[in-house]
Structure formats: C-alpha cells, structure tokens
Amino acid sequence: MKPWLVSITDSVSFWQPMLAQGAAAVPEDSLWSIIFSGGLLGVTIMCALIALSLVTVYMIVDQALALRRQDIAPTDFIESVRLLLSQAKLKEADQLCRDRPSPVAFIIASGISEVEFGWPAVEKALEDSTAQQAARLYRKIEYLSVLGNLAPMLGLLGTVSGMIVAFRQVALSQGAAGAGDLAQGIYSALVTTVAGLLIAIPALAAFAIFRNRIDQLVVETAYAAQHAFAPIRRRIPGSTTVRPAVVPPVSRGKE
Numbered sequence: 283m284k285p286w287l288v289s290i291t292d293s294v295s296f297w298q299p300m301l302a303q304g305a306a307a308v309p310e311d312s313l314w315s316i317i318f319s320g321g322l323l324g325v326t327i328m329c330a331l332i333a334l335s336l337v338t339v340y341m342i343v344d345q346a347l348a349l350r351r352q353d354i355a356p357t358d359f360i361e362s363v364r365l366l367l368s369q370a371k372l373k374e375a376d377q378l379c380r381d382r383p384s385p386v387a388f389i390i391a392s393g394i395s396e397v398e399f400g401w402p403a404v405e406k407a408l409e410d411s412t413a414q415q416a417a418r419l420y421r422k423i424e425y426l427s428v429l430g431n432l433a434p435m436l437g438l439l440g441t442v443s444g445m446i447v448a449f450r451q452v453a454l455s456q457g458a459a460g461a462g463d464l465a466q467g468i469y470s471a472l473v474t475t476v477a478g479l480l481i482a483i484p485a486l487a488a489f490a491i492f493r494n495r496i497d498q499l500v501v502e503t504a505y506a507a508q509h510a511f512a513p514i515r516r517r518i519p520g521s522t523t524v525r526p527a528v529v530p531p532v533s534r535g536k537e
Contacts, residue, residue, distance in 0.1 A: 323447075324474060327440035331433060331477045338429050338481055342488045345423055349495050355386040355503045360510055363390055368513035372397060385415040389507045401518040408507050416500045423492045430485035437478020444471025 359382050366375040372394055379391035392411035396403040448468055 323443050324440050324470065327436060327443075327474050328477060330436060331440075331474065331481060334429055334433050334436070335477075335481045338426070338433075338485045341423075341426055341429070342484070345426075345488070345492050348422075349419070349492060349499065351499065351502070354384060354499045355506045356382075356384060359384065360386065360506045363387075364510045364513060367394075367510060370514065370517075385419070386503045386506050388415060389503065390510055393507065393511060397514075397518060401515060404511065404518060408504070408511075412500065412504045412507070415503070416496065419496045419500070420493070423489055423496070426485045426489040426492070430482045430489060433478040433481035433485065434475070435478070437475040440474025440478075441471045444468075444474070447471075 359378070363375050363378055366372075366378065376391055376394045379387040379394070389408055389411040392407040393404045396407040445468065448471060
C-alpha cells in the first residue's frame with residue numbers, strides 16, 4: 283500500500299470515533315435535528331429559506347441606513363442651493379447639485395434646467411422628477427414585499443411535500459406505521475412553514491414601515507425643492523398668472 287494512502291486511512295481511523303461520539307452527543311430533539319429532519323427535499327427548501335432570511339436581513343439593514351433625511355434631503359445642501367438661487371447663480375447651483383448627488387439634488391437640478399422656459403415648466407419638472415425619485419425609492423423596498431410573500435409559499439411547499447412523504451410511508455406499510463411515526467413525519471414537514479413565516483413577518487413589517495417612511499420623505503423633499511426656488515420664483519417668467527376677464531354673454535334681443 284502506498285504511503286499517502288496509509289496516512290489517509292490512519293487519519294480516518296483516528297477521527298471516526300470522535301465523529302461518532304459527537305453525533306451521539308447531539309440529541310435527536312435538538313433544534314438542528316428538527317430543522318433538517320425533512321429529508322433531502324426538506325433540507326433543500328430549508329437552505330433556500332436560510333438564504334432568503336439572509337437577503338431579508340441585508341435589505342432591512344440597507345434600507346434602514348439609506349432612508350435617512352440627511353441622505354435624501356440634506357438641510358445644509360438645500361440652504362446652500364437656496365442662497366445661490368437667490369443670487370441668480372444658476373450655474374453654480376446646478377454644479378453644486380452635481381457635486382452632491384441626492385434625490386433632492388436631482389429634483390432641484392431638473393428644475394434649474396427648465397428655468398429659461400418659465401415657471402410652469404420648472405414646476406412641471408419638479409413634479410416629474412419628484413415622482414421619478416419616489417418610484418426609485420419604492421422600487422428598492424418592493425423586494426421586501428416579494429420576499430415576504432415568497433417565503434411562506436416556499437415553506438408551504440416543503441410542508442406539503444413532507445406530508446406527502448409521511449402519508450406515503452403509512453400507505454406503503456399497509457397501516458403498520460404507528461401514530462408516533464406519522465406524527466414525526468408531520469412535525470418535520472411543518473418546520474418549513476414555521477421558517478417561512480419567521481421570514482415573512484419581519485419582511486412585511488419592514489416593508490410597511492419603509493413605505494410610510496418614503497411617503498414622508500417624498501413630501502419633505504418636494505417641499506424642500508419648492509423652498510429652494512422660492513427666492514427666484516417671482517423672477518421666473520410665467521410665475522404669476524393673470525386670470526382672463528370673464529365677459530358675460532350678451533343676450534340678443536328679438537328682432
């Protein structure tokens with residue numbers, strides 16, 4: 283026998299009693315054994331659910347850090363742009379928006395680009411860009427809603443498949459399987475549903491919280507953009523509209 287093969291055999295012989303002792307030390311009703319007690323399909327679904335849980339945690343933390351007022355509509359930036367616009371320094375204000383990108387900077391830059399076309403065009407640009415930024419923010423949290431709806435369905439798939447396997451064993455044994463065997467198969471199948479719900483509940487709760495947070499930030503951002511243009515609003519053509527005089531109809535007399 284070759285020397286390297288002998289060393290591998292000796293290593294396996296050395297570690298095998300320890301591995302057997304470690305496996306015996308893990309109780310059958312431990313959390314780990316319960317989680318991965320659903321067979322090959324159950325283990326595959328549990329691994330998918332664990333991956334979904336990691337993605338959910340990442341997205342919750344990421345959006346919690348991203349949806350902050352100072353990142354969406356920084357106060358110092360708005361005041362700086364307002365000062366530049368009050369001094370009619372449109373190029374400097376536009377350059378500042380490019381140097382400090384943020385949702386409110388994109389909205390203000392869109393309004394600055396339409397100044398020469400009058401206030402109605404500026405107002406339309408502000409509304410369109412605000413809607414665009416709101417849609418971009420909503421698009422990111424939509425994945426939480428998808429995860430919240432996908433996880434229970436994936437868990438239900440594991441439960442249904444586990445129930446099929448459990449009842450199939452009862453059918454193959456011609457009813458010889460006892461209630462204990464059937465109960466073990468059923469509780470193993472229900473583990474995936476519990477895991478799916480544990481992922482869905484935080485995901486949907488975070489989605490609702492972030493959605494309300496975005497609604498609030500969008501309103502504040504729109505107001506901040508209007509506030510930045512306040513010093514030059516009256517100087518932009520078309521900012522003041524004069525209502526046309528209403529001429530009452532002249533009734534024709536009978537000829």
